[in-house]
Amino acid sequence: MMSELLVGIGEFRVAKGNFILKTIGLGSCVGIALYDPLKKVGGLAHVILPQSDGIKRSAKYADQAVEMMLEAMERLGARRRNVIAKIAGGAQIFKHMTHENLKIGDRNVEAVKRQLEKFGLRLVSEDVGGNVGRSIYFYVMDGRMLIRYSNGVEKWI
Amino acid sequence: MDFSRLGELEIEAIKELGNIGAGHAATSLSQMIGKTIEMSVPEVKIVEISKIHEVVDAERVVAGVITGLNDLENGEAGYLYIVFPEETTKKIANIILDGNEEMLESALMEIGNILSSSFCSATAEMLGVMLIPTPPNFAMDYSIAILDALLSQMASKGDHILIFNTELRDEDKSVKIEIMLLPSENFMKYIAKLVRMVE
Numbered sequence: 194m195m196s197e198l199l200v201g202i203g204e205f206r207v208a209k210g211n212f213i214l215k216t217i218g219l220g221s222c223v224g225i226a227l228y229d230p231l232k233k234v235g236g237l238a239h240v241i242l243p244q245s246d247g248i249k250r251s252a253k254y255a256d257q258a259v260e261m262m263l264e265a266m267e268r269l270g271a272r273r274r275n276v277i278a279k280i281a282g283g284a285q286i287f288k289h290m291t292h293e294n295l296k297i298g299d300r301n302v303e304a305v306k307r308q309l310e311k312f313g314l315r316l317v318s319e320d321v322g323g324n325v326g327r328s329i330y331f332y333v334m335d336g337r338m339l340i341r342y343s344n345g346v347e348k349w350i
Numbered sequence: 351m352d353f354s355r356l357g358e359l360e361i362e363a364i365k366e367l368g369n370i371g372a373g374h375a376a377t378s379l380s381q382m383i384g385k386t387i388e389m390s391v392p393e394v395k396i397v398e399i400s401k402i403h404e405v406v407d408a409e410r411v412v413a414g415v416i417t418g419l420n421d422l423e424n425g426e427a428g429y430l431y432i433v434f435p436e437e438t439t440k441k442i443a444n445i446i447l448d449g450n451e452e453m454l455e456s457a458l459m460e461i462g463n464i465l466s467s468s469f470c471s472a473t474a475e476m477l478g479v480m481l482i483p484t485p486p487n488f489a490m491d492y493s494i495a496i497l498d499a500l501l502s503q504m505a506s507k508g509d510h511i512l513i514f515n516t517e518l519r520d521e522d523k524s525v526k527i528e529i530m531l532l533p534s535e536n537f538m539k540y541i542a543k544l545v546r547m548v549e
Contacts, residue, residue: 199403201398201399201400201401201402201403202399202400202402202403202494202498202501202505203399203400203505203509204400217403217408217409217492217494218403218408218409218492218493218494218495218497218498219495219498220489220491220492220494220495220496220497220498220499221498221499221502222498222502241399241498241501241502241505242502242505242506251509253399253505284495286489286491286495286496286499287416287487287488287489287496287499288455288488288489288490289459289486289487289488290487296499297499297502298499325491326491326492326495326496327495328409328492343411343491343492343495
């Protein structure tokens, strides 16, 4: 039996083995999946903001989610040097936009990529940007990631 | 701003204020589509941002209009999120546009604009502040995906948000529009003032 774990906005979850980590309705937010294919340990984060103030630790920030999730995965037996990454999200779904500060998708994606680089994690695939919202399903058993767009289109990365 | 610590008086005050705003919006809607509009009993919820998918129909695809509420003195006071479910958008196209869907997006955006303006002016009057809605932002997507850009603005201030919401609907419930108010810290300052006055 495969169990599904839902990752809420600004949260992350880690799991080992037969799990699907899922997060729904990513607009400007970014989903980060990290995976140790040898140990079958994976994690999924739903980050909402690019940059924290550096004081409070929270997975809602791109600059903290990667590190927090790596630590949690290590507790499940993952090895940092095996870990690869897949990311999706960071869309700009507003067709008419008058608020500059709603335009946060690109900044989220950039911030996530900087973090992956900082920790030396290889980004193996990505599906970012565009103007359609996404839900993502990350299969911890084999590292596949299903993206379901709000227009009904599905894609594996 | 820690919304989880709000007192009952403040919550009641927001409910009342939202009620008045939504009442005015209902009148505007009724004039626009020429139907009697009723309003559901409004709710105020304080939600952890990570649990927001439990209170909105997260994966439903909707048309959404977001306007910011601008207080001329203190800046942003919160947001209004107006949600049109798919069935409603079709109905509106029929009523207002004679079924011509080409103009649907601009029609929805304009309706959102008018509803938020009425909501805004009614609440501002009661609070005795200048509150001006920004031009509307429009998207058609997962309900929660439309919300997330807005949540990101609030997430930097705290882990909870407050949502006031109510539904406007016509008699046969073929038109249903949800109005959500997400107040920010500035808005809560007015509320605190209002509550002190009542006491």
